[in-house]
Amino acid sequence: MRLISKLTLFLSILLSLVIFMPSSEARNNSVTLTAADYAKLPEISQLAISPKGERLAFRRTSEEYDLIIVINLQTSERVGMVNVAEVKPSFIYFVDEDKVVLITETNQKISGFRGRHDISTAAVYNVETNKVHRLLEPGDGIYRGQSSIGRIVGISEDGKEAYMPAWESEGVFSLFRANLVKDRPPRKHQKGRGDVIDFFMGSDGETLVRERYNNKTNIHKVEIREGRKWRVIFEEETDIRRFGFSGLTPARDALIVSKQNPSTGRFAYYKRSLDTGTLSEPIFSKTDKDVESIITDLNRIVYGVRYSGFTPTYEFFDEKLNARMKGMEAALPDQGITIVDYTPDWSKIVFLLEGGNTSGIYVLYQDGNLNFIAAKRDFIPNEFVHGIQDYQYTARDGMIIPSLLTLPNNKPAKNLPAILFPHGGPEAYDRKGFDYMAQYFASQGYAVIQPQFRGATGFGPEHRIAGRGEWGKKMQDDLTDAISDLVEKGTINPERVCIVGASYGGYAALAGATFTPDVYKCAVSINGVSDVERMMKTDRREYGKNHWVVSYWEKVISQGNVDEDHLETISPINHIDNIDIPVLLIHGERDNVVKFRQSKNMANKLEDANKVFEFVKLEKGDHHLSSAENRMNAMLAIDRFLKEHL
Numbered sequence: 252m253r254l255i256s257k258l259t260l261f262l263s264i265l266l267s268l269v270i271f272m273p274s275s276e277a278r279n280n281s282v283t284l285t286a287a288d289y290a291k292l293p294e295i296s297q298l299a300i301s302p303k304g305e306r307l308a309f310r311r312t313s314e315e316y317d318l319i320i321v322i323n324l325q326t327s328e329r330v331g332m333v334n335v336a337e338v339k340p341s342f343i344y345f346v347d348e349d350k351v352v353l354i355t356e357t358n359q360k361i362s363g364f365r366g367r368h369d370i371s372t373a374a375v376y377n378v379e380t381n382k383v384h385r386l387l388e389p390g391d392g393i394y395r396g397q398s399s400i401g402r403i404v405g406i407s408e409d410g411k412e413a414y415m416p417a418w419e420s421e422g423v424f425s426l427f428r429a430n431l432v433k434d435r436p437p438r439k440h441q442k443g444r445g446d447v448i449d450f451f452m453g454s455d456g457e458t459l460v461r462e463r464y465n466n467k468t469n470i471h472k473v474e475i476r477e478g479r480k481w482r483v484i485f486e487e488e489t490d491i492r493r494f495g496f497s498g499l500t501p502a503r504d505a506l507i508v509s510k511q512n513p514s515t516g517r518f519a520y521y522k523r524s525l526d527t528g529t530l531s532e533p534i535f536s537k538t539d540k541d542v543e544s545i546i547t548d549l550n551r552i553v554y555g556v557r558y559s560g561f562t563p564t565y566e567f568f569d570e571k572l573n574a575r576m577k578g579m580e581a582a583l584p585d586q587g588i589t590i591v592d593y594t595p596d597w598s599k600i601v602f603l604l605e606g607g608n609t610s611g612i613y614v615l616y617q618d619g620n621l622n623f624i625a626a627k628r629d630f631i632p633n634e635f636v637h638g639i640q641d642y643q644y645t646a647r648d649g650m651i652i653p654s655l656l657t658l659p660n661n662k663p664a665k666n667l668p669a670i671l672f673p674h675g676g677p678e679a680y681d682r683k684g685f686d687y688m689a690q691y692f693a694s695q696g697y698a699v700i701q702p703q704f705r706g707a708t709g710f711g712p713e714h715r716i717a718g719r720g721e722w723g724k725k726m727q728d729d730l731t732d733a734i735s736d737l738v739e740k741g742t743i744n745p746e747r748v749c750i751v752g753a754s755y756g757g758y759a760a761l762a763g764a765t766f767t768p769d770v771y772k773c774a775v776s777i778n779g780v781s782d783v784e785r786m787m788k789t790d791r792r793e794y795g796k797n798h799w800v801v802s803y804w805e806k807v808i809s810q811g812n813v814d815e816d817h818l819e820t821i822s823p824i825n826h827i828d829n830i831d832i833p834v835l836l837i838h839g840e841r842d843n844v845v846k847f848r849q850s851k852n853m854a855n856k857l858e859d860a861n862k863v864f865e866f867v868k869l870e871k872g873d874h875h876l877s878s879a880e881n882r883m884n885a886m887l888a889i890d891r892f893l894k895e896h897l
Contacts (some may be wrong), residue, residue: 289691290886301345304599331378373401386429394418405452484528498553516712559709605684637693644736657699667698668747675754680709704729723821753777761823773896781853784818834864839872
C-alpha cells in the first residue's frame with residue numbers, strides 16, 4: 252500500500268508538470284494544426300534501456316533525418332548515433348551496454364523469385380566502433396528465398412553470439428549462431444527439419460526444445476532434446492494450432508503456453524512440463540480479459556504477461572512488480588500505460604503514457620520515482636489532443652458492442668458530422684492511445700466512432716467467433732448500428748457521416764459504399780480488400796491450399812463456406828452498381844498484405860461504371876503507411892476528399 256501511495260504522489264507531480272503544462276507553442280492562440288502535422292511520424296520512438304541502466308537508445312525521426320541515438324542516462328551526453336534512413340528499424344534493444352540490435356524490414360526483390368518481398372532482418376549497432384552489420388545474410392549457408400531472417404531466440408552466455416532460426420535450404424529449417432561482435436558468416440548451431448517452426452534454448456547454449464508443425468499432415472508437436480535424440484512431450488492433429496508456445500519458466504523446466512481457458516473462454520497462459528509434458532492449471536488468467544502477449548528477457552525467460560483491453564494491464568510472477576503496476580494504474584485510470592523496456596532486474600522501467608490528453612510521453616521509473624524522458628510527438632501540443640471515451644451499444648440482434656468515441660475539443664457533442672472508423676484485422680481491436688488519424692478527424696470537428704464489431708479480439712471468444720462468416724453481413728450491421736445509436740442520442744448528424752478504414756477497415760468502407768450506401772456520405776478505403784474471392788485465390792497460390800494460413804482465413808471470412816458464390820456475394824467489387832457516393836481509394840504499390848491490384852481493379856470497375864471516385868497510388872508504399880512521405884500523401888488526400896464531400 253505504501254508503494255502505491257508513493258507512486259501516486261510522484262505521478263501526480265509528474266502529470267502536473269508535464270501533461271497539464273501548456274507548451275510555449277500551444278499558448279500562442281494563433282497556432283493551428285493541419286493534416287500534415289498529424290501525419291508526421293513520431294519524433295521520438297523505439298526507446299530501449301541498456302542492461303545496467305546506464306544508456307538509453309531511441310529512434311529520432313524528422314523530414315531531414317532518421318537516426319538511432321544512444322545517450323548516457325546520467326549525463327544526457329550522446330555516446331552514439333547512426334543513420335537508419337535506408338533500413339527503417341521497427342524495433343530496437345540492447346544486448347549489452349555497447350551493442351544495440353536493430354530489427355529492420357525492407358521491401359526488395361529476391362534473385363530467382365517473382366515480384367518484391369518484405370524482408371525482415373536483424374543488424375547490430377556497435378556503439379564503441381559506430382559500425383552496423385547484419386547478423387544473417389541470404390547466401391551464407393542461408394536459403395535465399397525466405398523473407399524472415401531477423402528473429403533471435405537467444406543470446407550466448409558471453410554475449411558474443413545470437414541464436415537465430417532460418418532456412419538453410421528450401422526444405423530444412425535450422426538454428427544458426429550469428430556473430431554480434433564482428434561481421435562474420437553465421438555458423439550452423441542445430442540442424443533442423445522441414446516442419447520445425449521454433450527453437451528454445453537451454454542455459455548452456457544448447458537447443459533445449461523444438462516446435463514442429465506439418466502443414467500437410469496437420470501434426471503439431473513439441474520435442475525436448477535428450478542427448479542426440481528428441482522426445483515428444485506434446486502432439487495433436489489440428490488444421491489451426493490451438494496452443495502457442497512462447498517462452499520458458501526461469502528454471503527452464505516448463506514452457507509457457509497460451510490457449511483458451513475452458514472455464515472462462517478467455518486466452519490464458521499455462522505451464523507445460525518439459526519432463527512429463529503435462530499441462531498445469533492457468534497461471535495467468537482473467538475472466539474479463541485475454542492474455543495478449545508475454546514479457547520475456549533475451550533468452551525468452553518469461554517475467555509476466557500483458558492483458559487485452561482499451562488500456563493495457565500487466566501481471567507478473569513477481570508480486571512487487573504487480574504492486575508497482577497497480578500503483579501506476581490507480582494513479583492514471585484514463586491513461587494508457589505501456590511498458591516499453593526494462594533492465595533485467597526491473598530496477599529501471601521505461602513507460603509510454605498515451606491517451607488522455609497527451610500525444611505520448613516517455614517516462615523512466617527508478618527507485619519509486621518517475622522522471623520525464625521525452626515527448627513522443629512534441630509537435631502536437633496537449634491542447635490539440637482530443638478526448639477519447641469508451642462506451643457500448645446494443646446491435647440489432649442484442650449483441651453488446653464495445654466502442655471508442657473521440658470528440659472534438661470545445662464543441663458540444665450534439666449533431667456533429669462523423670467519421671466511422673472501423674479497425675483492420677478483423678481479428679484485432681482499437682486501443683485508447685494516440686491514433687493520429689482519429690485525432691486529425693476530431694481536429695476537423697468530426698466525432699470519430701471506432702466500433703469493436705463482432706469478430707474483434709480482446710472481448711471474449713463469443714464476440715470474436717460471432718464474426719466468423721459474417722464479412723459484409725452482421726459485422727457490417729454492427730457498423731450501421733453504431734451510427735443509429737449515436738443518431739438516436741443526438742450526438743451525430745446522420746446526413747454527414749463518412750466511413751474510413753484501412754486493411755479490413757478498407758473492406759468495411761467499400762462494403763458500406765456498396766451494401767448500405769444510404770448510410771454514408773462518402774467512403775475511404777486505405778489498402779483495403781475489394782475482391783475477397785481473388786484474395787483467397789492469391790493466398791492459396793502463395794501458401795498452398797493445405798497451409799494453416801488458408802484454413803484460418805476460410806474460417807474467419809466464411810466459416811468454411813468457401814464456394815465461389817459466397818465469396819462473390821460478399822465482395823464489394825461485384826456490387827459497383829449500388830454505389831452512389833464518392834469513393835477514395837488509397838493503396839501502396841508494394842503492399843504485400845493486401846495486394847495493390849485489389850484497389851487498382853476496384854478503380855477500373857468504378858471508372859467503367861462512371862462513378863465518382865479518386866485513386867491515389869502510393870509509390871513504394873507498404874501496407875502500414877510506414878514511410879513519412881506516403882503517410883503524408885495519404886493524409887493530405889483524405890483531407891482534400893473530406894473537405895469536398897463531407
